[in-house]
Amino acid sequence: MDTVQSYLHACPARTVLEAITNKWTVLVLTSLRSNGGTMRFNELRRFLDGITQKMLTQTLRSLERDGMVRRTVYPTVPPRVDYSVTELGTSLGELFNTFGEWANENVDRIMAARTEFDTRPAPEPVN
Amino acid sequence: MDTVQSYLHACPARTVLEAITNKWTVLVLTSLRSNGGTMRFNELRRFLDGITQKMLTQTLRSLERDGMVRRTVYPTVPPRVDYSVTELGTSLGELFNTFGEWANENVDRIMAARTEFDTRPAPEPVN
DNA sequence: CAGAATCCGCGTAGATACTG
DNA sequence: CAGTATCTACGCGGATTCTG
Numbered sequence: 001m002d003t004v005q006s007y008l009h010a011c012p013a014r015t016v017l018e019a020i021t022n023k024w025t026v027l028v029l030t031s032l033r034s035n036g037g038t039m040r041f042n043e044l045r046r047f048l049d050g051i052t053q054k055m056l057t058q059t060l061r062s063l064e065r066d067g068m069v070r071r072t073v074y075p076t077v078p079p080r081v082d083y084s085v086t087e088l089g090t091s092l093g094e095l096f097n098t099f100g101e102w103a104n105e106n107v108d109r110i111m112a113a114r115t116e117f118d119t120r121p122a123p124e125p126v127n
Numbered sequence: 128m129d130t131v132q133s134y135l136h137a138c139p140a141r142t143v144l145e146a147i148t149n150k151w152t153v154l155v156l157t158s159l160r161s162n163g164g165t166m167r168f169n170e171l172r173r174f175l176d177g178i179t180q181k182m183l184t185q186t187l188r189s190l191e192r193d194g195m196v197r198r199t200v201y202p203t204v205p206p207r208v209d210y211s212v213t214e215l216g217t218s219l220g221e222l223f224n225t226f227g228e229w230a231n232e233n234v235d236r237i238m239a240a241r242t243e244f245d246t247r248p249a250p251e252p253v254n
Numbered sequence: 255c256a257g258a259a260t261c262c263g264c265g266t267a268g269a270t271a272c273t274g
Numbered sequence: 275c276a277g278t279a280t281c282t283a284c285g286c287g288g289a290t291t292c293t294g
Binding site: 259262263266267270272274 | 275276277278279280281282283284285286287288289290291292293294
Binding site for chain 1: 140144164192198215225231245
């Protein structure tokens with residue numbers, strides 16, 4: 001039987017997972033999608049409320065590089081930059097919706113499991 | 128309009144996301160599911176090939192706490208501990224499959240976008 | 255076999271100051 | 275407005291050692 005590692009080193013799922021398993025990517029993509037697909041930098045910043053400027057820039061750059069978000073600069077004064085979710089980003093975002101629905105339906109079971117686990121008596125050592 | 132933050136602080140999706148956005152959780156759950164649903168500690172360790180003992184223990188404890196995995200200890204010598212994926216874990220694992228399929232279908236577009244982004248000429252400053 | 259305990263590097267992310 | 279540039283911290287995850 002093959003190991004997971006040998007399978008995963010070149011695994012597409014691994015690539016995509018690494019692209020989204022950070023603090024803000026999912027939230028940024030979801031924000032864009034829930035606001036018509038296009039937002040400006042500080043608009044996103046305010047909406048996300050808590051993200052630092054550095055992390056927003058970093059997250060947007062990463063999403064742009066992965067083809068999830070399109071960055072459009074208007075050479076005006078003051079500058080205006082629009083961030084739009086691409087078709088690819090929309091496609092991925094729809095998965096997040098499915099994920100969110102699962103979370104809504106099952107979060108209670110998870111929280112209950114946690115409570116049960118945390119109040120479980122410590123396994124008493126055999127004398 | 129509400130900010131994402133105010134929405135997300137108590138968001139089920141956030142809870143579940145935080146539970147799985149780490150290096151090994153998805154891989155451990157997927158390994159269990161792809162091996163009949165039950166594996167022993169060192170069996171998982173070998174299968175994951177690269178995970179340290181600490182991280183495997185930590186990941187399994189977290190999954191157990193969240194009700195995704197059931198830990199069964201057989202009081203034998205040497206000790207035997209089985210880890211089985213629960214119904215809840217199976218349910219979540221199915222989402223990973225959907226996710227994996229999306230990754231398979233779209234990883235090429237992502238890689239292409241990255242190449243395009245990385246070879247894109249640096250925006251030449253206006254003189 | 256299935257861990258517990260400890261030490262430590264490194265990267266993610268936050269805070270702050272500055273700019274075209 | 276939309277960033278860039280630094281500095282710093284905190285914690286995740288890895289390596290190692292030891293145990294019932």
